[in-house]
Amino acid sequence: MNLQGKTILITGGASGIGLEAARQFHGLGNKVIITGRNQAKLDAAKQLLPGIVAIQSDAAKAEDAQALFDQVKTLGGIDILYNNAGVGVPPLNLGNAHHSHVAGALYEMEVNYIGVIRLNNLFMEQLKKRPEAAIINTTSILSIVPSVLEATYSASKAALSSYTKTLRSHLKVLNSTVRVYELLPPLVDTDMVADRPDKKISPEKLVNALIKGMQNDQFTIRVGDTKIVSVLNRLLPNTVYGIINPKKAFDALR
Template sequence: MHLKNKTILITGGSSGIGLEAAKRFLALGNKVIITGRNRSKLEAAKRQCPALTTIQSDAANPQDAIALFEKVVNLGGIDILYNNAGVGVGPLNLGIPSEKHLQGAIYEMEVNYFGVIRLNNLFMDMLKSRNETAIINTTSILSIVPSVLEATYSASKTALSFYTKSLRSFRIYK
């Protein structure tokens, strides 16, 4: 795949792996759109890399996903969807189940797994209509070697890993 003159959408692109990927894609001559929940982080990323297009969006929010899709359509579409947004709510308090832990696990699944599926479903036809497209999903080493302290995070990333492998093996996206 040629990584030049592409338009790339990176969720969770305002810091960490997402921002570093955005910088590298920009350096290769691509147009890069990043998303994130935190407006101030998006503004800081834009100050570092003025060529970035930023859109505030929460990967766990279905309405935000639809609004993001519409904004991207108005910007001309994308060639690469890079699902990088991810959250971990913290370690499990072993032996003490709680409603707070369950709510954290639900949020991790919403962002780390269901949010990816939601965006893939929204952008699939767009990606299939273009040449040389891709979907990139960020998983974690914890999808291979789970952590007892990060059990629900590990489970969310394992689900994403299996989903990604299924997409790749069936090549339904292209």
């Protein structure tokens, strides 16, 4: 795919992976629109990248999604929708009844899964009319093997991964030229996991891999340890589950 001269909408674009994606896509000569809940972070992103457009929008809210679509439409529409926004809740042992289990799972699913479908539905007809268009969904290494510390987050990403694969097939049935990319990161060095000592890759390295994959029309883009986990999980699922979930993870649930 040609990644120059496009208009790209990036949800969750005010920090972390989204901000790095905005920087790199803008550097290639694209018009970039970012969204986020936090206006202060959006303002900081605008100062860092003066050429981008920043719109406050909460991926969990249907009314924000509609308002975002209406505003983007007045700006001329988009060629690429990058569903990057994601949330995670603190770990709790699901075996112990707790009122926050449902609330946390609903929040993660609303942002990480339902919010993606909502935006895709809003922008789909616009994207289908573009000569070259794409949707990018960020799933996770945890969509392959779940983490006991991020149980419902893992489930939300597994749901998104399944949806992404079937969306690609459905568009093919319609003879649509809209490309659908799935980005599967390992643990990425962002504020969301700043307190974790585990191995991480940089947002820059992740977005580099995303762009290279899109340019080569690699529709499933596995980065870093996700490549190894994807292969080994087919051969040694119990071993890989143990690698993703070492003893210290179970100890944290006690």
